[in-house]
Structure formats: C-alpha cells, structure tokens
Amino acid sequence: AQSVTQLDSHVSVSEGTPVLLRCNYSSSYSPSLFWYVQHPNKGLQLLLKYTSAATLVKGINGFEAEFKKSETSFHLTKPSAHMSDAAEYFCVVSGVPNSGYALNFGKGTSLLVTP
C-alpha cells in the first residue's frame, strides 16, 4: 500500500530562517512523490514532484525536496521563509494501477511564519 506520514502537524519559523517540513513514505512500487501547498480558503497548488529522475527536485517559490530511498523520506526545504509561505503543505505519494493511480495524501503540515 502507498502511504505518507508527515512528521509534524505544525511548524513555526521566523521570517528569513530555513524551512524544513518532514515526510516519510511507504510504497510497494517505485513511487512518484509530490508536495502540494494550500493557502487559506484556496485550492491546491503543486510545489514540486519527483518521478524517478534527479533525486533533488526543485519547485516553485524557492522550495526543493530530496528523495532518499534509504531513509524513505522526501523532506521539503526552503532556505529562507517568507510571510507568504504561511499555508498548509501536503506530502503526497502516487497510487497504484488498481486504484486508478489515485494520489494518497498525508494529513498535512501547517506552516506558520512569524515576523
């Protein structure tokens, strides 16, 4: 079965400091992994995705994530937080053929950025 665990439900950082949002995955296949962001009362926006190419994936707005198979992790990082980064972040793993490749979402990490 495909699943992800987001290790922190809430993360608080100061503006200008690094961001680290942690995600571990479980997969019986070679997974595709994603990070989505959702700003308050908004829809979902794709930040980045890993699909078995380079293990370090760069996304939008300065975010990046590194796929580590040995640790089954896909942590999201950003060198310097901005106030506009405050949002809910979801780590997501791809599904399997007999589920129509439906995405499996983590429970989310709420990022708070303080001045």
Added chain:
Amino acid sequence: NAGVTQTPKFQVLKTGQSMTLQCAQDMNHNSMYWYRQDPGMGLRLIYYSASEGTTDKGEVPNGYNVSRLNKREFSLRLESAAPSQTSVYFCASSAETEANYGYTFGSGTRLTVV
C-alpha cells in the same frame, strides 16, 4: 481555460436533503477522482473512475454515489446528507501515465450540512 471545473462552489444543505456535485474536465484525461478534505485529515479518496464507464470505491465511500457520465464528467451524489458530510470536496483528473503523473484539481466545493 483548460482545467477541472466544479460546481457549485458553496452549498448549505439540511440533514436528509440530497444533492449532486458536478465536475468536468477538458484535458481528455482518462482518470477522475473525488476527495474530501477535513481539518487534520488531509484529502481522502471517496471514489475514483479509471476510465469512462468504470467507477470504484476509495477510502471513504459510505454515503456517496458517483456517475461517470462520459469522459469529461464525473459527478458525486449525496442521497441523504448528514452533518458528518460537512467538508470541502475536490474533484481531480489525471493523465495516468507511468512516466509523468499529471494531476489537475478543481477549486473545491465547500459543503455544510446543518
């Protein structure tokens, strides 16, 4: 604009009422999905349709029915709404290829059942 269109955006129902959430995509995607989002739970799969004419249950199908009307449209029906179905509902579609998973989400329907 290409994408996934959901209607309505907001809805308030009384317990026991029925309604259908509509979803349409214009990207010629084979697969379509319905998710619900609840605080602290992420998005959970209700039903999916891997191709026109097929539908299957996801993680939380109880209380819902779906119809894949054609390749473009995938509707979600609540026959007798309950307060536990208060949630934000997202429809999505995907190109469903091994090499490149391209998923597109609608903007969501915020449903309140009183």
